[in-house]
């Protein structure tokens with residue numbers, strides 16, 4: 001009895017969602033873009049239940065990906081596809097120097113899907129963490145590079161790192177709008193609880209936008225940076 005009732009409720013809800021989707025597609029009902037699966041991803045929208053679906057679609061389609069960056073006013077200058085060695089090189093990559101509110105310490109080459117993850121993280125992860133824990137905004141993100149033809153952990157053999165396809169970035173420090181500078185080296189275990197809490201909040205939020213997020217908690221090699229990447233396995237450490 002309960003099972004039949006539950007099935008009827010779920011079936012009814014599914015029909016309702018389908019009807020709303022059809023009406024939205026036909027432009028018959030005004031659905032906010034963040035609740036409309038047909039509306040393109042807007043990085044600036046408050047993340048909601050459809051965000052991961054839209055991000056997934058943009059990640060697998062370079063044209064949609066570039067359009068999403070463009071819609072948010074982010075400059076992503078295309079870089080010609082490259083093959084630089086076995087398992088090394090990139091396609092649909094671009095050069096990006098500035099995110100929504102923060103400038104990168106130097107321009108980087110990233111695949112579009114990695115740039116998209118970084119843009120989403122800067123807006124919804126890093127920005128919110130700085131506001132919540134430090135009462136300021138992040139003005140500058142200091143990185144240690146993106147593209148590099150190398151193996152995981154710089155090992156002589158083994159699997160290629162996501163850096164080898166411009167799908168990864170290493171971030172070591174943040175400079176706030178009020179001038180304060182936070183580094184992973186000095187502040188991950190800071191006596192100032194708000195600094196340590198900010199860095200952990202940045203790490204935790206990155207796990208939503210990147211497939212792999214590695215912090216000083218992961219291993220001693222990451223004592224001074226967050227490694228963030230897309231397109232490979234999944235880890236949040």
Ligand SMILES: [Zn+2]
Nearest residue numbers: 168169170227
């Ligand atoms: Zn890395």
